Amino acid sequence: MLELRKGDDILTTVGAIDSIDAARILLDAKLDQANKNKLAVITNEEALVKIANAISICGPDKVFINTGSEADVQWIRKHALEKGEERPLAKKGHTIHFDLPEDQARLVNQTYYIINEGEKMSSLAKSILRNEALSYVQQYMRNIMNGMVMMVGFYSRGPVGAAAAQPAIEISSSAYVLHSAELLYRNCYADFDAEAVRAGLFYTNLHSEGPNRSEDVPNARIFMDRSWMTTYSTFCTYAGNTLLLKKGNHRFTVDYVTYYKVEDQLAEHMFITGLTGPGGRKTFFAGAAPSGCGKTTTAMVGTDFIGDDLAQFWIADDGTLRAINPEKGIFGIVEDVNREGDPYLMDCLRGDGTEVIWSNVLVDADGVPHWVGHGEEVPKNGSNFMGEWYEGKVDHEGNVVPLSHKNSRCTLLASAIANHATQVAEDPQGAPVKVITYSGRDSDTMPPVWVAKNADEGVVIGASIVSKATATEVGATGVRRQPWANAPFIPGALADYMAAQFQFFNSSKFSEAGKPIMAGLNYFLTHENRQGPGKGLLGEKKDVKVWLGWLERFAHGEVTAITTPIGYLPRYDDLKPLFAGIGKEYPQELYNMQFSLYLDKIIARIDLQRDAYSKEADIPAKLFEIYARQKDELNKLKEKYGSVVPIDALA
Structure with missing residues (x-):
């Protein structure tokens, strides 16, 4: 059985902000006036306390509240380029993001559910006791955002007002993560308070990539606190590990409906x-x-x-x-996507007018992305998930490095695809x-x-x-x-x-x-x-x-x-x-x-x-x-x- 709000809330324990008054004092000290004004629209006290605790733990230099306005989203796009998390490609609106070679997919052996003593779990799930997860957060997440900007967004997992939709907060130092969130989820900043009341819950997601170095990946962890519906992700950038609105919050939803919405x-x-x-x-x-x-x-x-x-x-x-x-977008595997099998998607990827974030594909000298199975002429060299690439390149174990990683992705709005039923969706x-x-x-x-x-x-x-x-x-x-x-x-x-x-x-x-x-x-x-x-x-x-x-x-x-x-x-x-x-x-x-x-x-x-x-x-x-x-x-x-x-x- 899932028991909500059981055990200490790690976010509150480590952040030490346990009241709305303490939260408002910290938020007033850490946010500039423009971002205070934006956050003033959010009146849900539990949400404000969680945001304050995230700031207290991670120690960012600045906090940016993303309202989903075009100006805010453009700021995130620009920040992703300035940080080097994304690079512009030849086609307008297309960028490339490279994850570390060790961080190209879900880190299944470093992903855990935070549980309380005696809880019954799936035999296929990895779990960690609450006190052990607490120790990790204290050791590795304290001040992990020093010198960085913390970005905070408010999203709906589903059309606002739908019976099965849930609101969620995404907090990250990664502009790539927030940029992806804007393509994949519905920004519900203006509706967040009402949606939290309607749904009776909201999810909280806290991520920082840290220094983004290969040597830090062994310390990466993806934690999902079942009781408090909060995720923690560190030392990684692959969206499946970091954009926890996706699989992290999906896990919470599976859990919640299995125990609290049976037959509903x-x-x-x-x-x-x-x-x-x-x-x-x-x-x-x-x-x-x-x-x-x-x-x-x-x-x-x-x-x-x-x-x-x-x-x-x-x-x-x-x-x-x-x-x-x-979701309102797709985070799709691109290997073997081609004209024959996927004409609508190819129109978006090779045509004009669609915003696309590519990840871990090859980029040629002209700024054009290429991937295995695209059915087009393959360049002899370029840059990909392993750095400089040329035909026949091998890795340190002698394996031939493919044109693109098998888990290379494209992120785009689903409504850009010609056969998308946007009105029904x-x-x-x-x-x-x-x-x-x-x-x-x-x-x-x-x-x-x-x-x-x-x-x-x-x-x-x-x-x-x-x-x-x-x-x-x-x-x-x-x-x-x-x-x-x-x-x-x-x-x-x-x-x-x-x-x-x-x-x-x-x-x-x-x-x-x-x-x-x-x-x-x-x-x-x-x-x-x-x-x-x-x-x-x-x-x-x-x-x-x-x-x-x-x-x-x-x-x-x-x-x-x-x-x-x-x-x-x-x-x-x-x-x-x-x-x-x-x-x-x-x-x-x-x-x-x-x-x-x-x-x-x-x-x-x-x-x-x-x-x-x-x-x-x-x-x-x-x-x-x-x-x-x-x-x-x-x-x-x-x-x-x-x-x-x-x-x-x-x-």
């Missing part, structure tokens, strides 16, 4: 996108996938893109599932979601698309995601389980999170028409694992539109499906015209390879998941019942057909 809300690591179906019908999807498993690609395929990373849900009064994107009523999908990176087991028979089996699809580790996480390797693609961001016990999922998707608050269908997606089947020629993928990026198109029609009852132990599979005759719609032939042979059931592999996957969850305390019995039933049905098929069941045998 969910917070998921999901894209949100809309697809135009027959007759111009708009159907909205939300889908989970670990990084590197096609989440952004799937989101961008939609005709009405809303977000590529996070989603917050609630059940509306009309019984429909509603979703908002807590900014509507506090949320997008009405009809389809939920779960994807992994699976070369040999599951078919490209399948639909759960009911909500319980849908939850189990989400609980059973597997994937290879990706470049978004430093220190993570190999193939591993990725429950709901949200497991790295679940602070509490997985059993509690799973129970909340079962309860939400079985809620009596759903109308019959409002219940979403729940499905699995897998883009990564290979020829060699399906008795085909070569080793390549059985599909390609543009096939995603077919799988989503079939789900859209299935959700509206316009196509039927083949019933199998793992769920409903599409019929060949329904897929063939959808492939024709994207200009592709779809031979029966390929369909058979993709959708035949490889029973031994599916059964082994069930055993893997069952055994892993058996080690977790208090997992709902429903999960094991579904695994057992599916395994029993699969074994009966095996007795009848052998280890591989041709899909046409089940049609």
Whole structure:
């Protein structure tokens, strides 16, 4: 169970500001008149005390209050250039930011939840006791901003006024972090007080990069205080570690809704996108996938893109599932982004008129960014995340340094993308979601698309995601389980999170028409694992539109499906015209390879998941019942057909 406001608030303990009167004395001493005037709009006393404690701990030379005005945002852009955190590129509005070579992704082994004695945590989470975290903050954050400007911004994670949106404060010495926040989140300076009352909470995020030296990265820490909804981040600049409005506050939201909003809300690591179906019908999807498993690609395929990373849900009064994107921009991986697969995004990245912050790509002599897989001519030299770069350069271990880091990013407003559904994305009523999908990176087991028979089996699809580790996480390797693609961001016990999922998707608050269908997606089947020629993928990026198109029609009852132990599979005759719609032939042979059931592999996957969850305390019995039933049905098929069941045998 999560207990809020339990234990000492580290920010207050170290900062020693424990009253609004003491806070006002310090703020009056540290802020110039212009920034005092700006801060006067914020009357929430708890927020003012937190800001004062951050100043007391970090010891900045100046404090800048960001109201979100064009003048304030322009000051932040200029400060980022003056500090050298960003450099201008050839295209107007484009800048490049380089993280340290050791700080190119989430520092998973240096990221901890601050907990109290005896608290039950996810087995996949790293934690640190409150007194140990307190000692770190006292040692490493005291005066960490000497000689620097502390910037303070007020943001909303979601459209202001939305049922599932939360306000947050971002405090940092990094202009790159504040610049990124202005592209990724809605500045709610004028609405902060009212939003804190409506939501009943706000998050606080405190970051300083310190001297920004490689030798300091081993001392970097990313702390998330569950009880006080406060994050601390030091000695790093990669946005996934520092812009804690993102994954840090997502963790808090997952925690909060799991324990305090059961059956009311969910917070998921999901894209949100809309697809135009027959007759111009708009159907909205939300889908989970670990990084590197096609989440952004799937989101961008939609005709009405809303977000590529996070989603917050609630059940509306009309019984429909509603979703908002807590972000208003994208912090997207650029490797393999190209004209063929991502035309809308490429228009922003290579066209004029879009503000873009690039990170860790190659910049050529003309100030043009390049990255692996962009489908363009590659320069022979330039500068990248490892400094000066030339073709064939190797690092100190003899490894060839790629053109760009695998986790290179672009940060831009989502509304700049041509297929962005800005009006729906900014509507506090949320997008009405009809389809939920779960994807992994699976070369040999599951078919490209399948639909759960009911909500319980849908939850189990989400609980059973597997994937290879990706470049978004430093220190993570190999193939591993990725429950709901949200497991790295679940602070509490997985059993509690799973129970909340079962309860939400079985809620009596759903109308019959409002219940979403729940499905699995897998883009990564290979020829060699399906008795085909070569080793390549059985599909390609543009096939995603077919799988989503079939789900859209299935959700509206316009196509039927083949019933199998793992769920409903599409019929060949329904897929063939959808492939024709994207200009592709779809031979029966390929369909058979993709959708035949490889029973031994599916059964082994069930055993893997069952055994892993058996080690977790208090997992709902429903999960094991579904695994057992599916395994029993699969074994009966095996007795009848052998280890591989041709899909046409089940049609």
